[in-house]
Amino acid sequence: MYLDIxxxxxxxxxxxxxxxQALENINLSIEEGExxxxxxxxxxxxxxxxxxxxxxxxxxxxxxxxxxxxxTEPGPxxxxxxQEPALFPWMSVKENVTFPLRKNLSKKKQEQAxxxxxxxxxxxxxxxxxxxxxSGGMQQRVAIARALAMDSGLLLMDEPFGALDEQTRQVxxxxxxxxxxxxxxTIVFVTHSIREAIKLSDRVIIxxxxxxxxxxxxxxxxxxxxxxxxxxxxxxxxxxxxxxEIENVMEEELQxxxxx
Amino acid sequence: xxxxxxxxxxxxxxILIWHGIxxxxxxxxxxxxxxxxxxxxxxAGFADMTLVYDIIASFRHLLIGLAISLVIGxxxxxxxxxxxxxxxxxxxxILALQSVPSIVWVPLAIIWFGFTEASIIFVVIIGGxxxxxxxxxxxxxNVAPIYLKAARTMGSTGMDLFLKVVVPxxxxxxxxxxxxxxAFSWRALMAGEMLSTGPGLGYTLSYASDFNNMSLxxxxxxxxxxxxxxxxxxxxxxxxNRVLKRWGMEEAA
Numbered sequence: 480m481y482l483d484i485x486x487x488x489x490x491x492x493x494x495x496x497x498x499x500q501a502l503e504n505i506n507l508s509i510e511e512g513e514x515x516x517x518x519x520x521x522x523x524x525x526x527x528x529x530x531x532x533x534x535x536x537x538x539x540x541x542x543x544x545x546x547x548x549x550x551t552e553p554g555p556x557x558x559x560x561x562q563e564p565a566l567f568p569w570m571s572v573k574e575n576v577t578f579p580l581r582k583n584l585s586k587k588k589q590e591q592a593x594x595x596x597x598x599x600x601x602x603x604x605x606x607x608x609x610x611x612x613x614s615g616g617m618q619q620r621v622a623i624a625r626a627l628a629m630d631s632g633l634l635l636m637d638e639p640f641g642a643l644d645e646q647t648r649q650v651x652x653x654x655x656x657x658x659x660x661x662x663x664x665t666i667v668f669v670t671h672s673i674r675e676a677i678k679l680s681d682r683v684i685i686x687x688x689x690x691x692x693x694x695x696x697x698x699x700x701x702x703x704x705x706x707x708x709x710x711x712x713x714x715x716x717x718x719x720x721x722x723x724e725i726e727n728v729m730e731e732e733l734q735x736x737x738x739x
Numbered sequence: 740x741x742x743x744x745x746x747x748x749x750x751x752x753x754i755l756i757w758h759g760i761x762x763x764x765x766x767x768x769x770x771x772x773x774x775x776x777x778x779x780x781x782x783a784g785f786a787d788m789t790l791v792y793d794i795i796a797s798f799r800h801l802l803i804g805l806a807i808s809l810v811i812g813x814x815x816x817x818x819x820x821x822x823x824x825x826x827x828x829x830x831x832x833i834l835a836l837q838s839v840p841s842i843v844w845v846p847l848a849i850i851w852f853g854f855t856e857a858s859i860i861f862v863v864i865i866g867g868x869x870x871x872x873x874x875x876x877x878x879x880x881n882v883a884p885i886y887l888k889a890a891r892t893m894g895s896t897g898m899d900l901f902l903k904v905v906v907p908x909x910x911x912x913x914x915x916x917x918x919x920x921x922a923f924s925w926r927a928l929m930a931g932e933m934l935s936t937g938p939g940l941g942y943t944l945s946y947a948s949d950f951n952n953m954s955l956x957x958x959x960x961x962x963x964x965x966x967x968x969x970x971x972x973x974x975x976x977x978x979x980n981r982v983l984k985r986w987g988m989e990e991a992a
Contacts, residue, residue, distance in 0.1 A: 534892075535888055535892070553888075554892070555892075555893060557892070558893070559888075559889070565885045565886060567907070567908070569907045569986065578890075578895075578903075582894075609985060611985065625893075
């Protein structure tokens, strides 16, 4: 398999001496070119799992490997888009996009790459602007262009549209879908939006909290671009799975609050 | 009403009240001179260039001292931010030193360097260094973790990460550090110069006091205040605002 997550667990030491089991025995294999969403309520470990794939955090046990190579540190072979754009404010849009390319490409090729990817996210006119001059949605587009410019096979997206308004979110979803169809990258996409997961992915992984485990893993066999009617039935199924999950989480929260 | 007009009216009335008190004649002119005498004294001082030379001398002391203090402060700040043991030991000492008023260093400087310009510059350096150190330290420690994460996923590590991300990300704090270092150095400069043998604004101030030249004393106090606020507002606050805006820490005006 392209990306293998093998019996991976991750726990954090909390201040109150309890250990928080963020991930427990996660086994997951992802094929090259697959668009996979990690879906679940907050606290289910989906972002932790993504950050482990990115190499930003190490699993407590188990292993994560990309093309049979153990992932031990972050690097340009797996690009990442965060919930915040995380653009460097002291650099122009173009400089932000070429940041990951500085060491490997000639100036001319960097320019070309920046121009190409900014065109892909419809921001060609803004290459000389600074991030603070752009809206939130535009900044997130730059972040996507920057991740694409790295030209890695694996693109990790951690709730990339979570901070955007509904309209911008829909536009960017369409753009990401189109980019994925054009580039055939493997995308692992973290979201808490059921509709977003179903709209974009080939495969949806539903996770549950405390401890973070996979409770459902299914393929979405709907034709693209996906229409609202086709998605509705699937959405309800997922909602049912998540409903019990969310209730469990709430109950646990109340118990926790009661005992303290 | 625009702020400028309010200010003009405020200062005009202040001068009028001052002049009124002078006209009442309660205190002798050697204690409360007329604002117009002060203006004449200042005019004479600028006309015969003595005050101009003083200002040039003061700025020379300040710029040399400030430049050195910024270099030392930046290096110390990086050291404290990066080396925990240094922060826990040297950091505590610098925090203590920061609370020592600069004039305290003057007697020490005179013993070490005598009545020379080196004494003044030494006091100026001490005045600016610690505040620059502490700001640089905070700037580097407070770099948003998301910048570091993003940079690491783009393959930036070690020195590259430090120079291309950490240092530029800490510029807003560094700029505040420079502005405060200037303000502290300017105060330290006056303390140092007042006990020196000239030239310099502080020296001329204490000289005027020794000769009971009250209008020159007041005139120089005004020059010190005006230069201090002009440099702060026209130079440093502008740079600071521009940096904060660019770094996205303040809404565009």
